[in-house]
Amino acid sequence: xxxxxxxxxxxxxxxxxxxxxxxDQMCRTVLDQALDMVVSYARPRIPxxxxxxxxxxxxxxxxxxxxxxxxxVHFGWLDYGGDVGRALAVHRRYDPGGRxxxxxxxxxxxxxxxxxxxxxxxxxxxxxxxxx
Numbered sequence: 001x002x003x004x005x006x007x008x009x010x011x012x013x014x015x016x017x018x019x020x021x022x023x024d025q026m027c028r029t030v031l032d033q034a035l036d037m038v039v040s041y042a043r044p045r046i047p048x049x050x051x052x053x054x055x056x057x058x059x060x061x062x063x064x065x066x067x068x069x070x071x072x073v074h075f076g077w078l079d080y081g082g083d084v085g086r087a088l089a090v091h092r093r094y095d096p097g098g099r100x101x102x103x104x105x106x107x108x109x110x111x112x113x114x115x116x117x118x119x120x121x122x123x124x125x126x127x128x129x130x131x132x
Contacts, residue, residue, distance in 0.1 A: 011128070019127035024063070030119045031066035034112040035059040039068055041104030046078065053078065068101055 039057050046054040056072040070076075077084055079100050081092035097103065105112075124131050 015128040019123055019129065022123050022127065026119050026123050027064055028061055030112075030116050031061045032059065033115055034108070035061060035066055035068060037108040037111060038101060038104040041107055042068070042100035045100050046075075 036059070039059060043054045043057060046057075048054055053070070053072040053075055056070045056075065058069050058071065060067045060069050070079075074084075077092060079098045080096070081094040081099075084090050084092075121131050
């Protein structure tokens, strides 16, 4: 008989299916952790009078997307700067990289990447794949 006999292929396919089934939940968990890191970096750095702006930061994660939303209407101005007010009389130096959110993402980039890699490895092991 000619042909190729591969042993363990069915087990491998089943493990990949189990891994695929757990990917969404794993991504949500890791993205929530990443958002917590970014928000915890940004909140104490936001200028405050009442703390409402810092308190308005909310995590938004769903599917394979994640982000931080601020419900305070002036947060974009605080983060990036620009001219606002009557006749644009109030000036805040423009910072294209932002002051709070993106710096938090850059500071925690390695931690977020490591957490994502660990989560995928754990998911692969839990699905029955041997990871070396």
